[in-house]
Structures are given as structure tokens and as C-alpha cells.
Amino acid sequence: MNIIKRYSIHRFSFRISLFFGLLFFASCTYDYFEDETNYVVYAPKASSELMTDDYRIEDIHIYVYKETLQKQKTASYPFQENTRMKFGNFNFRLFPGSYLTYCFANTADIHFYDMETYQDAAFGLQESKSNEYRYPDSLALFSTELKPPVIDYPAP
Secondary structure (H helix, E strand, C coil), rough: CHHHHHHHHHHHHHHHHHHHHHHHHCCCCCCCCCCCEEEEEEEEEEECCCCCCCCCCCCEEEECCCEEEEEEEHHHHCCCCCCCCHHHEEECCCCCCEEEEEEEECCCEEECCCCCCCCCCCCEECCCCCEEEEECCCCHHHHCCCCCEECCCCCC
């Protein structure tokens, strides 16, 4: 009888150890950075929940630089390119370090040039047939805000 109890306890212990071992290995295989989540730019005027006729943007350009262009996203109304964009979230996966992020909104009549390097990047206005520059209708709403982000989370 004592041998049967001891045998049952060992079988039970082995099964529990095997169960937790498999659980541990299964949990270590998930890639937490698979879906570009360690840096998010939030644009409330692009959110379908907050958007009204007076409170919205028509397009957005986001450029993330170190010395060279690391990531870029461009989207336009109704921001259907990605499910998260519908809520005003523009997600990036960046390696640890400091970055310069530039966001431009309502830029339909503005052209971006040489965006690959931070020092050469520029934007310009369209020229009319009489060689005058056409200013965009949304120039009063055109603005940028600079915040140097530091990425602390590891990335693949």
C-alpha cells in the first residue's frame, strides 16, 4: 500500500512538473514586439471617435529620424489603412535610442523632398503657371510640435 502511494505521488509530481514546464516554454515563445507597439504618435484629430466637421485633419505625415529616416507613415482621411489609425494612433517599432519625430497635418498642397536624411529633408509649395507659389488652404492650421522621444524598451 505504501509503495502504491509513493508511486502515485511521483506520477502526480511528474505530471505537474511536465505541465508547468510546457506552460513555461509556451509562454517564452510569444514575440511581444511583433505588432510595433513601443512608440505611438497620437493625433486626436485623426480619431474617428473625436472627429467632427470642424475638428479633423485630412492627411498626416510622420517622420522619425536618427541621422537618417528610420520610420515613416503617411495616411489620409478616413484613416482606414490600419485599425489603430482609426483611433488616431500611429504605431512604430524603434530600437532603443533618441529620435526626432516630425508630424505634419493638412499638407495636401505641400511636397516633401529628400526625406532620407534629416539634414537634407525639405518641403515646398507648388508653383503656379505664373511662377508664383500657391499657399495651401490649410496654412493657418499647419503646425509642428517637436518632442525628442527616448525609446527605453528593447526591440528585436
